[in-house]
Amino acid sequence: MIDEFVTIDFKLIAIHSSLDDYRLAYFINRELEILLEKHDESIGVKARGGEGWLSRFSFEDSASDTLWTFIQNKNKAEILQKNDTGSLFGSTAYTATTNVYLLPEMKKVDYILKIDNPAVDPQQLVDRLLGIKHITTAYAVDHHKLKSKNNLIF
16 A cells, blocks of 8 residues: 655745835735734744744635745844953853844745645736735745755744
């Protein structure tokens, strides 16, 4: 007997925008007629010596069995650095800021819209998203080519 694996079909759309996450989620809700809501739990991403947090919004459309997830792709993380100078007064510690990314190979992308079991053609969604004046650009992403696609499992 052959085991069958359940695979979830999902599509990714990369979004470039300088808006804050909650404002962009509002405009996406209005344009796509969905109800993205902010999660209480952010996504933790490890950085060199620290951890950063990425916001996440989601909406489950039970009528079409579609799950929409709007995720911040990049944010700042504070890391503790130790500077051992070898001096008489010992080492000093300071905090430094670094960038953390959900998808490191897409460092210029501000947000990701992940659609599980999409009932709509992704290109139609991209066209509608481009109608939001606060979005600089948006485009579909082939998740099969991503090295860090496991970061999309949450």
